[in-house]
Amino acid sequence: MTTTAPPDTHAGLRDAAAEYAARVDVDVDLGAVTWEVSTRAKRRSGACLFDRKTESVTIRLTWAAYREYGWTEFRDVIRHELVHAWEFQQFGESGHGRRFREKAREVDAPRHCRTFTDARLRLVCTNGDCEWTARRHRASKAVTEPGDRRCGACRSRYAVEHVDSGERWQTSDGYEAARERIEEW
Ligand SMILES: [Zn+2]
Ligand SMILES: [Zn+2]
Numbered sequence: 001m002t003t004t005a006p007p008d009t010h011a012g013l014r015d016a017a018a019e020y021a022a023r024v025d026v027d028v029d030l031g032a033v034t035w036e037v038s039t040r041a042k043r044r045s046g047a048c049l050f051d052r053k054t055e056s057v058t059i060r061l062t063w064a065a066y067r068e069y070g071w072t073e074f075r076d077v078i079r080h081e082l083v084h085a086w087e088f089q090q091f092g093e094s095g096h097g098r099r100f101r102e103k104a105r106e107v108d109a110p111r112h113c114r115t116f117t118d119a120r121l122r123l124v125c126t127n128g129d130c131e132w133t134a135r136r137h138r139a140s141k142a143v144t145e146p147g148d149r150r151c152g153a154c155r156s157r158y159a160v161e162h163v164d165s166g167e168r169w170q171t172s173d174g175y176e177a178a179r180e181r182i183e184e185w
Contacts, residue, residue, distance in 0.1 A: 006071035010037040013066055017059070017078050024078075026107050028057075028085045036060045045069075045077040045114045048084035048094065057085045065114070079109035120185075122163055126170070127156035136160075139175075147171040 007013040014035040021030055038060045041047070045065035049058040059081045066074045083104045087094035094100065096111065104111050121136040121143055132153035136143050143160050147170060151158045159168045160175065162185075167178040179185070 007066075010039075010063065013037055013061060013063070016071070017061060020075055020078055021082055024082055024107055026079075026082050026086050026103070027090075028082055029089055032056050032089065033085055034058045037063050039063045041065075045074075046081045047113075048081045048088065050088040050092075050094070052092065055089070057088055059085060076110050077114055079107050080104065080111075080113060083107065083109050120163060122161045123158045124161055124168075125151040125154060125156055125158050127151065127154050130154040130156060132158070144175045145172045146175070 007016040014037055017035050018030065018033075021028070021033070032055065034056065036058055038047075041060070041062040041064075045062050047060045047062075049060065050056075051058075059078075061074075061077065061081075065077065069077070083100055084094045086103060087100060091099075096113075101111050121139075123134040123136060123142060123146070125132040130151060130153055132151050134142075134152060142149055146158060146160050149158070150156065157170055159170050161168045162178065162182055164184065165182050167182055169175050169178045
């Protein structure tokens with residue numbers, strides 16, 4: 001590939017990932033790796049699956065995570081999944097233990113499967129004419145005490161939404177109450 005433009009289609013992402021993987025210095029049989037793009041995964045940036053019978057590996061890349069990180073950062077995810085592929089091919093199993101950690105260090109891959117912030121929390125402006133929204137992954141003050149803060153664009157109040165449950169709140173009391181109702185934070 002002579003172009004340096006970041007991929008903007010699923011097929012483009014698969015191709016770019018496969019091509020990038022060939023340049024990573026890790027002993028993976030890429031001929032036995034299938035690349036997929038997922039539009040459904042909500043939290044995981046990528047996944048590596050192993051079929052014991054055929055010993056084939058599937059690396060599934062999450063489209064939304066790619067869109068959020070951009071190509072340069074998303075390559076971290078690819079290296080992480082390649083370490084899983086390496087473990088599966090060499091040992092028939094994979095986790096995030098010492099062996100994984102050491103190999104991940106060798107290829108400068110993040111140790112943890114990265115989750116992307118799309119999932120958990122969203123700040124949404126209460127002004128119907130304003131489209132401002134922001135994502136939050138943790139219960140920072142912007143999430144627990146939204147009453148003290150304002151929309152980043154029009155300075156109206158904003159609501160915090162817990163994406164999975166749809167619970168919303170605009171005050172710290174509201175946060176506490178929602179937190180009790182939400183079974184899976
Ligand atoms: Zn992982
Ligand atoms: Zn606003």
